[in-house]
């Protein structure tokens with residue numbers, strides 16, 4: 734479990750968060766959660782369904798603004814940025830892969846992989862080269878000229894991974910990326926993800942409820958009911974959320 738201090742983030746943490754609270758229209762999603770991850774590290778965010786993993790990843794990525802607490806990336810106070818600045822930051826420095834590949838069926842596989850680069854204004858030739866390079870690296874170069882409809886789920890998910898990595902993001906947020914796959918495919922995708930991230934010093938924040946998947950990470954942050962699991966265990970039924978949050982930053 735990662736327990737960041739109350740003060741400024743340590744210099745070696747590329748992504749750092751403290752005392753995050755977030756509620757989804759009044760229902761608690763996060764209650765006093767902190768996180769810290771160094772450049773090139775893989776942080777697993779674990780916990781059962783509904784424990785707040787996705788909400789935490791979305792706060793860290795600037796997709797959600799926490800109700801309380803702070804998120805810092807590379808010296809930038811992400812929680813203070815406006816919507817446009819957060820969108821720009823996300824496109825320039827982050828990438829996201831979820832459980833569904835969400836490829837565009839009308840585009841070829843390489844065009845899908847190149848899309849985020851093209852959307853950030855990269856020259857067409859460079860985006861195409863990067864897409865092909867990552868498809869090759871992930872052993873799906875042979876599908877580059879095909880449409881996503883010709884691929885099975887595991888192959889499609891690898892294309893989604895190539896799309897996420899083609900821009901060589903500083904941080905890859907991976908939200909249950911292996912969840913819909915069979916065991917052997919899960920292991921292969923995970924190995925591909927971790928090898929690629931480590932060889933390119935890409936930081937990964939990996940949400941998973943699967944212990945085997947979490948074992949591939951350098952560090953583990955376990956959540957339960959929106960709280961760090963170790964704190965959730967000591968929160969008695971009468972404890973208020975504020976009391977629980979204070980106990981986390983002690």
Ligand SMILES: Nc1ncnc2c1ncn2[C@@H]1O[C@H](COP(=O)(O)OP(=O)(O)OP(=O)(O)O)[C@@H](O)[C@H]1O
Pocket residue numbers: 757758760761762780781782783784785786787788789942
């Ligand atoms: N858009 C939303 N509106 C209302 N409640 C939400 C919303 N998104 C999440 N929640 C609630 O917030 C809590 C945390 O959800 P979250 O998706 O972050 O958990 P999770 O650990 O990622 O779960 P899963 O593994 O099922 O994706 C849950 O109780 C969930 O029902």
